[in-house]
Amino acid sequence: SSELTQDPAVSVALGQTVRITCQGDSLGTYFATWYQQKSGQAPVLVIYGKNNRPSGIPDRFSGSTSGNTASLTITGAQAEDEADYYCYSRDSGGDHVVFGTGTKVTVL
Amino acid sequence: QVQLQESGPGLVKPSETLSLTCTVSGDSISSYYWSWIRQPPGKGLEWIGYVSDSGSTNYNPSLMSRLTISLDTSKNQFSLKLISVTPSDTAIYYCARFRNWNCDCWGQGTLVTVSS
Numbered sequence: 001s002s003e004l005t006q007d008p009a010v011s012v013a014l015g016q017t018v019r020i021t022c023q024g025d026s027l028g029t030y031f032a033t034w035y036q037q038k039s040g041q042a043p044v045l046v047i048y049g050k051n052n053r054p055s056g057i058p059d060r061f062s063g064s065t066s067g068n069t070a071s072l073t074i075t076g077a078q079a080e081d082e083a084d085y086y087c088y089s090r091d092s093g094g095d096h097v098v099f100g101t102g103t104k105v106t107v108l
Numbered sequence: 109q110v111q112l113q114e115s116g117p118g119l120v121k122p123s124e125t126l127s128l129t130c131t132v133s134g135d136s137i138s139s140y141y142w143s144w145i146r147q148p149p150g151k152g153l154e155w156i157g158y159v160s161d162s163g164s165t166n167y168n169p170s171l172m173s174r175l176t177i178s179l180d181t182s183k184n185q186f187s188l189k190l191i192s193v194t195p196s197d198t199a200i201y202y203c204a205r206f207r208n209w210n211c212d213c214w215g216q217g218t219l220v221t222v223s224s
Contacts, residue, residue: 033210035153042202042214043153054212086153090209096168097209099153
């Protein structure tokens with residue numbers, strides 16, 4: 001299996017833009033999926049595929065990939081965006097899935 | 109709208125078997141794949157495995173030797189069994205719908221503590 005590495009924590013001022021990155025060998029082959037997990041709650045899918053948002057996810061969330069790095073961008077961060085964010089993808093062999101290490105986003 | 113609910117014992121003794129059930133409502137369990145994920149307290153998420161609509165399975169290699177995930181279509185449920193548990197298996201266990209390799213709908217999670 002492969003690993004997906006994220007920065008442990010980032011902070012962003014209210015209304016500003018923050019980018020969360022996820023690095024892993026498999027991301028050169030497979031798209032990353034992004035989950036948001038607020039304190040004490042189950043994760044919620046926010047981005048999947050090339051850059052797709054499930055119904056109900058605000059359009060301030062967007063995803064992109066460059067080489068082996070996937071990014072989740074929050075444009076105009078809101079207080080309710082404060083949460084842990086996990087990337088997720090198939091492993092290098094394509095047979096299993098793996099979660100990233102997680103990034104805690106603080107909105108100042 | 110699909111809803112998932114985990115159920116099972118909240119406390120399991122070391123070396124015994126952890127058994128959980130996920131009840132699905134609002135959707136047929138025969139229409140999709142279904143997955144288990146866990147999260148040790150204060151730590152990150154770990155994918156456990158999935159069961160397909162036909163009952164075939166795919167497990168995390170690190171858990172494969174101890175793990176069984178199965179379907180019960182008559183009850184619209186799927187289940188997890190993890191044998192020979194240790195305190196490191198203490199976690200919140202989530203069930204989720206697994207669609208196009210994504211967990212797109214999750215249960216609320218259930219805490220399982222492994223302790224004597």
